[in-house]
Amino acid sequence: MKRKLILYRSKYGSTKEYIKELADRIEGDCVISDVKKFSGNLKDYSIIILGSCTYMGRIMIVDFIRENKKILKSRKVYLFSVGLIPEDSEASRQSFELIPEEVRRNLLGYRKLPGRISVAKLNFFERMILKMTKAKLEDLVNYSHVGLIIDDLKESGILKGA
Numbered sequence: 001m002k003r004k005l006i007l008y009r010s011k012y013g014s015t016k017e018y019i020k021e022l023a024d025r026i027e028g029d030c031v032i033s034d035v036k037k038f039s040g041n042l043k044d045y046s047i048i049i050l051g052s053c054t055y056m057g058r059i060m061i062v063d064f065i066r067e068n069k070k071i072l073k074s075r076k077v078y079l080f081s082v083g084l085i086p087e088d089s090e091a092s093r094q095s096f097e098l099i100p101e102e103v104r105r106n107l108l109g110y111r112k113l114p115g116r117i118s119v120a121k122l123n124f125f126e127r128m129i130l131k132m133t134k135a136k137l138e139d140l141v142n143y144s145h146v147g148l149i150i151d152d153l154k155e156s157g158i159l160k161g162a
């Protein structure tokens, strides 16, 4: 039986919102967990969807991917990241390349989805970084991007309906 697992890392919630929307649109049983709280065994799942926020050039789930790369490269894995730097920028390409090559090569697909900054929630350190980078304080979260992930999953045969 093909078992599906969705693991995510989200500091301020926008990635988790995308995950909820995605889970609602995936048919059939699917285990969903914050990657830090996941206590199951990756080996029990044949399909693994990973979603992660990006901070300071790092797709934050990268540590988990590194620790579990042997299993992940033998599974059907889809990855998406969330951030405010556009997907086609050099910085985003560099963040993606921090993912171990053997996992990257094996991915069913990858997308970067637009995120959100809520200044009121940020700590002092994060506010200083934002001042230095002059990042725009935007809310670009848009669930239509989840539809693109669903299309990718259909095309790769993981979901029915392509």
Ligand SMILES: Cc1cc2nc3c(=O)[nH]c(=O)nc-3n(C[C@H](O)[C@H](O)[C@H](O)COP(=O)(O)O)c2cc1C
Residues within 6 Å of the ligand: 009, 010, 011, 012, 013, 014, 015, 016, 052, 053, 054, 055, 056, 057, 058, 082, 083, 084, 085, 086, 114, 115, 116, 117, 118, 122, 125, 126, 127, 129, 130
């Ligand atoms: C201190 C700080 C650093 C950030 N660094 C990046 C970055 O390197 N690349 C990027 O695309 N977005 C960056 N962002 C934007 C976040 O990825 C974006 O706010 C995202 O929606 C956060 O996801 P979360 O709400 O799930 O934590 C940064 C935001 C903050 C506050």
